[in-house]
Amino acid sequence: MKIGSFNEPTMSELIVGIDLGTTNSLIAVTEKGKPRILSGIVPSVIHWNEKEQRLTAGSEAKSLRVTDASHTASSVKRFMGRGKADLKDLNLGAVDISDSTDKNILITLGKKSFSAIELSSEILKTLKNSAEKNLGKKISKAVITVPAYFNDSQRSATRAAGTLAGLDVIRIVNEPTAAALAYGLDKKKNDLIAVYDLGGGTFDISLLKLHDGIFEVLATNGDTALGGDDFDHTLAEILEKQIPNDGRKLATLQFKSNLISAAEKLKFLLSEKESATVEVEINKKKHSLSFSRKEFNKIIEPLVLKTIKITEAALIDAQVKPEDIGDIVMVGGSTRVPLVRETLKDFFKKDLNTSVNPEEVVALGAAVQADILSGENQEMVLLDVVPLSLGIETYGGTIGKIIHRNTKIPTMAQETFTTHVDGQKNVLIHVLQGERELAGDCRSLGRFDLRGLPPMPAGLPKIQVTFLVDSNGLLKVSAKELATNTETAIEVKPTYGLTDEQVESMLHSSFENAEGDMKTRQLIETRVEAEGILRSADKILKEGLSLKISIGVDEIKKEIENVRTQIKGSDYIAIKNALENLEVAAKPIAAEVMNRALQSRLENKNIEDVLKKK
Amino acid sequence: MHPDKFQTKGLDEIKRATESYALLNKAFATLKDPDDRAQYIFGLAQFKVSDSKKTLPPELAEEYFNLQEALEDDSQSENTKNLVKEFSLLVKNQVQSQNQFQENAFKEWDNLKSPINKSAFPLFTKASHAILQKNYLKSMAQDLERKFHS
Numbered sequence: 001m002k003i004g005s006f007n008e009p010t011m012s013e014l015i016v017g018i019d020l021g022t023t024n025s026l027i028a029v030t031e032k033g034k035p036r037i038l039s040g041i042v043p044s045v046i047h048w049n050e051k052e053q054r055l056t057a058g059s060e061a062k063s064l065r066v067t068d069a070s071h072t073a074s075s076v077k078r079f080m081g082r083g084k085a086d087l088k089d090l091n092l093g094a095v096d097i098s099d100s101t102d103k104n105i106l107i108t109l110g111k112k113s114f115s116a117i118e119l120s121s122e123i124l125k126t127l128k129n130s131a132e133k134n135l136g137k138k139i140s141k142a143v144i145t146v147p148a149y150f151n152d153s154q155r156s157a158t159r160a161a162g163t164l165a166g167l168d169v170i171r172i173v174n175e176p177t178a179a180a181l182a183y184g185l186d187k188k189k190n191d192l193i194a195v196y197d198l199g200g201g202t203f204d205i206s207l208l209k210l211h212d213g214i215f216e217v218l219a220t221n222g223d224t225a226l227g228g229d230d231f232d233h234t235l236a237e238i239l240e241k242q243i244p245n246d247g248r249k250l251a252t253l254q255f256k257s258n259l260i261s262a263a264e265k266l267k268f269l270l271s272e273k274e275s276a277t278v279e280v281e282i283n284k285k286k287h288s289l290s291f292s293r294k295e296f297n298k299i300i301e302p303l304v305l306k307t308i309k310i311t312e313a314a315l316i317d318a319q320v321k322p323e324d325i326g327d328i329v330m331v332g333g334s335t336r337v338p339l340v341r342e343t344l345k346d347f348f349k350k351d352l353n354t355s356v357n358p359e360e361v362v363a364l365g366a367a368v369q370a371d372i373l374s375g376e377n378q379e380m381v382l383l384d385v386v387p388l389s390l391g392i393e394t395y396g397g398t399i400g401k402i403i404h405r406n407t408k409i410p411t412m413a414q415e416t417f418t419t420h421v422d423g424q425k426n427v428l429i430h431v432l433q434g435e436r437e438l439a440g441d442c443r444s445l446g447r448f449d450l451r452g453l454p455p456m457p458a459g460l461p462k463i464q465v466t467f468l469v470d471s472n473g474l475l476k477v478s479a480k481e482l483a484t485n486t487e488t489a490i491e492v493k494p495t496y497g498l499t500d501e502q503v504e505s506m507l508h509s510s511f512e513n514a515e516g517d518m519k520t521r522q523l524i525e526t527r528v529e530a531e532g533i534l535r536s537a538d539k540i541l542k543e544g545l546s547l548k549i550s551i552g553v554d555e556i557k558k559e560i561e562n563v564r565t566q567i568k569g570s571d572y573i574a575i576k577n578a579l580e581n582l583e584v585a586a587k588p589i590a591a592e593v594m595n596r597a598l599q600s601r602l603e604n605k606n607i608e609d610v611l612k613k614k
Numbered sequence: 615m616h617p618d619k620f621q622t623k624g625l626d627e628i629k630r631a632t633e634s635y636a637l638l639n640k641a642f643a644t645l646k647d648p649d650d651r652a653q654y655i656f657g658l659a660q661f662k663v664s665d666s667k668k669t670l671p672p673e674l675a676e677e678y679f680n681l682q683e684a685l686e687d688d689s690q691s692e693n694t695k696n697l698v699k700e701f702s703l704l705v706k707n708q709v710q711s712q713n714q715f716q717e718n719a720f721k722e723w724d725n726l727k728s729p730i731n732k733s734a735f736p737l738f739t740k741a742s743h744a745i746l747q748k749n750y751l752k753s754m755a756q757d758l759e760r761k762f763h764s
Contacts, residue, residue: 013622170621373621381616408643410617412636470632471617 015141015170015374016131017178017366020044020120020158022077022200022227023333026363027127029135030371035182035364039130044200045074046119048109055119057126069094069257071109075229078201079105079116080161081153081496090225091233094257103496117161117498124165142167143370145362147202148174149222149387151433152445152475153496159472160503170373172472175199176206177217177384178365179331183356184210191326192218196344197362198307199332201227205311207318207325216383219318219406221310228267228334231300235263238299239289243282255282262289270296271336297339304343311347317406327353331361384409386469393430393439402467405435409469416482417463423455427463431475444495450479450488463488526572526579530563533579537586544589547596555585648716649748652741659730663742670754671708677701678754685761698762705755709748716744 016038019026024041047061048054048071065072078090084100099106099113106113124144132139144167146158155172162169176195184193190211197204204222208215236259262280266289269276275292315322328348334340335358345352371377385406391399392415402413417427427450434442453461462482469475479488537560541553559582566578615638617631644650656663670678681701684694719741723734 372618375619375622378619381618383616408639410632410636411639412633468632468636 013141013374014135014137014139015143015370016128016139017363017368017370018124018127018142018144019175019178019363019366020077020123020144020146020161021362022075022202022229024200024359025123025127026360027131028360028363028367029131030367030376033371033377035367035371037360037363038134039127041359042123042126042130043074044077044123045072046076046109046122047072048112048114050110050112055114055122057119057122065257066261069254070096072257073107073109073114073119075201076107076116076119078225078229079107080120081151081155081157082116083496091230093229093233093260094253096253103494104498115498117157117164117503120158120161121164124161124167128165128167140166140168141170141370143171143173143366143373144169145173145175145178145366147197147199147222147224148176148204148206148220149202149224150174150473151224151388151443152390152473153443153494154224155472155474156494157497159474160498160500163503171369172474173366173369173382174204174206174217174220174384174387174473175362176204176220176331177208177215177382178363178369179329179356179361180206180208180210180215180365181368181380181382182361182365183329183353184215192320192324193327193329194311194325194348195329195331196307196311196335197222197331198334198340199227200334201225201229203227203307203310205307205314207314207320213379214381214383217385217406217408218320219314220385220387221314221317222387223306223310226303226306227332228337230303231267231334231337232260232263234299234303235266235291235296236260239263239266239280239291242289243280243287258282266291267296267337271338293338300337300339304340307340308343308347322348323350325350329353329356329361331356331358333359384471384473386411386473388433388443389435390445390467390469390475391432391434391442393432397439398437399432399434399439399442403469407469409473410471412466412468414464414466417450417465419453419456419458419461422458424458424461425453425455426451427453429465429477431467431477445475446494448477448479448490449493450490452486452488453481454484454486456483523570523572523575526575527567530567530575530579533582534560534563537582540586540590540593543593547593549589549592549596551588551592552585553589556582556589559585648713648720649745652716652720652745655730656738656742659732659734659738661735661738661742663746664739669747674701674704674708677704681758685758689762694762698758701758702755705751708751712744712748712751716741716748719744 014029017028017030017035021044023044025044026041027038028035029038042058043062044057045062045065046055046057047064047068049056050071061072065074073095075093079097082105083102084105085102087097087100087105096108097105099108104115106115107119128139142162144158144162146155150158159169159172176197179195179197180193193208193210195204195206195208197206202222202224203226204220206220207218209218239259239262258280262278265278266276269278270291270293273293275290277288277290279286279288325348328344328350330352341352368377368380369382372380372382385408386403387405389401389405390403391401394400402415403411417429419427429448429450430439431445431448432439432442433445436442450463450465453463460483463479464482465477465479467475467477477490479490480486481488537556541556544550544553559578563575563578563582566575569575615631615635617628617635620627620631644654677697677700681697684691684697688694719737723737726734
């Protein structure tokens with residue numbers, strides 16, 4: 001569904017690129033082939049103002065974190081597309097998530113709980129507004145980046161956040177791939193590059209082949225719960241022990257939040273110096289906390305080595321050796337940590353490429369991809385891959401892979417299913433994503449209920465299900481029964497996040513939603529309704545003709561013409577009126593057709609049959 | 615051809631471009647992978663792969679039994695670790711030489727101007743044996759690996 005300036009003649013085809021980061025977010029646009037950042041860095045922090053019942057995101061919210069931690073949320077990206085069961089794998093930090101459900105993690109700010117999608121959409125709105133101010137025009141379309149290793153649920157959640165912010169998300173693009181686009185923009189050379197992207201909450205490694213404007217991803221791997229945040233949290237846990245526990249209750253959100261902020265500050269300082277000291281205020285008492293780089297390196301080493309293991313796996317998948325890599329591009333703020341750089345340098349036995357600004361390069365790349373999609377940039381094309389294998393749960397609880405990881409997208413696979421019981425009307429397909437062999441160890445994406453099968457003996461129906469992964473890395477499923485050639489209706493029950501309907505209803509209950517959008521929506525809905533009524537009117541006319549009924553035929557034809565003319569306009573009330581007139585005109589003939597049909601049915605049955613039906 | 619070049623067009627065109635590009639990606643992936651490519655060519659020529667006897671290569675036999683014993687003895691000992699390493703290296707070499715057989719068979723086939731009919735079957739038989747042997751070796755290596763890690 002598209003929401004936005006449907007009938008605004010001044011609508012511009014401008015598409016922005018957005019890096020929705022764990023710690024910071026940015027928005028960029030490409031003008032005359034050159035991408036540029038539109039506003040400064042927007043911290044990915046959201047504050048809930050209880051008094052004004054209002055959310056704000058960005059620097060203002062970040063500054064409130066120091067004094068009002070219980071109403072402030074940060075690093076919500078970690079919760080996108082996840083549910084309660086995932087909490088055990090996540091480093092939580094200072095956040096209250098006790099209201100979470102199986103489908104969504106809910107973040108409690110004061111008296112209210114929000115989904116990660118809602119909070120992320122607030123960041124997107126802030127970016128959108130500041131970009132609109134900068135450009136002096138409205139923005140309705142965007143390319144949003146996600147970690148390459150994001151699964152389908154996490155991607156869908158990101159897109160939902162965009163929709164909720166009033167943006168038509170025309171593409172979800174992988175962060176390291178976006179970075180490669182920005183990096184390779186003015187380098188015409190053909191090369192193999194590795195993009196090492198260590199952000200606030202996620203880690204990605206992507207290996208790409210650059211040849212003649214084609215950016216081909218060979219393999220990607222990562223961990224969506226590993227980033228600079230984990231450095232901070234690990235450090236904060238150790239710092240806590242340095243503070244004398246004077247018997248007062250310390251485990252408050254505010255205390256935790258301050259401690260994590262202090263750890264973050266210390267981490268920054270230790271990237272420059274061999275040792276550093278920060279002050280942290282707890283219960284109106286100031287404490288000095290000191291740490292050396294050597295100690296810091298020791299505690300983060302296991303995390304850094306984890307990224308190297310993942311990098312090795314990606315190299316094996318791409319069938320390349322570390323020494324084949326021409327350039328190692330560093331992306332994400334956490335690549336400023338000296339131990340990360342040293343470890344990588346040792347691994348690749350090569351100097352690292354730090355020519356790009358690791359914080360800006362992803363947003364710039366998103367803007368380049370936006371330029372490609374708008375048709376402005378004809379020289380470049382991006383060939384990305386599926387990060388994780390897709391499969392179906394088979395009998396016995398294992399996973400049958402249908403699309404393997406690192407397959408180029410878009411990609412399609414077909415699988416045939418059948419029934420196990422005579423007259424079975426539906427088949428349930430459980431779609432999973434992951435590399436493990438047992439269904440229970442993989443990520444459940446959703447259950448597809450194939451309904452409306454014609455009654456047939458067991459094993460006879462052949463339901464061909466098509467799995468299409470589009471250029472966003474998002475799965476689309478369609479099905480067809482081959483024996484009778486009927487399209488099968490599919491009902492999707494997503495395991496995580498919000499359904500499209502939920503997003504839509506949130507969107508329309510949101511305060512921001514202006515009258516204009518409502519009108520557009522009404523118009524679209526009325527048009528759809530009108531198409532349906534026109535179809536049935538045509539049907540009634542035909543049936544009437546075959547039964548030689550001719551009451552009010554001319555009248556109906558006139559009203560049909562009227563509806564057709566009104567549909568072309570943009571006044572939904574006029575269409576509604578025309579539809580009402582048509583319905584009134586068609587009533588007598590419809591009633592007569594109905595009567596005749598009933599009569600003929602009754603004539604073929606005896607009275608008991610008719611009564612039994614009731 | 616790429617769907618990204620159709621984004622400014624209608625939804626129908628984007629859909630069509632996406633589907634045809636998905637097909638193209640599949641074709642490219644099939645031709646790029648030697649085993650998938652072989653299977654595809656076999657299918658075209660209606661050549662049926664017969665399940666030939668898969669044998670443990672004599673070069674591997676001794677090592678294999680030593681390793682089995684060691685795994686049963688003490689799967690975590692330094693000695694076992696080394697044996698696993700040695701064995702997987704041997705398997706790797708064997709797989710490589712089977713790959714070479716396969717490649718040679720298809721090179722010969724190319725020299726015959728790639729016929730898609732019965733005249734190619736002797737070469738296909740050679741190639742299919744190499745593929746089967748490879749799969750056998752790989753699953754054996756995987757099995758051992760699993761035993762070693764459990």
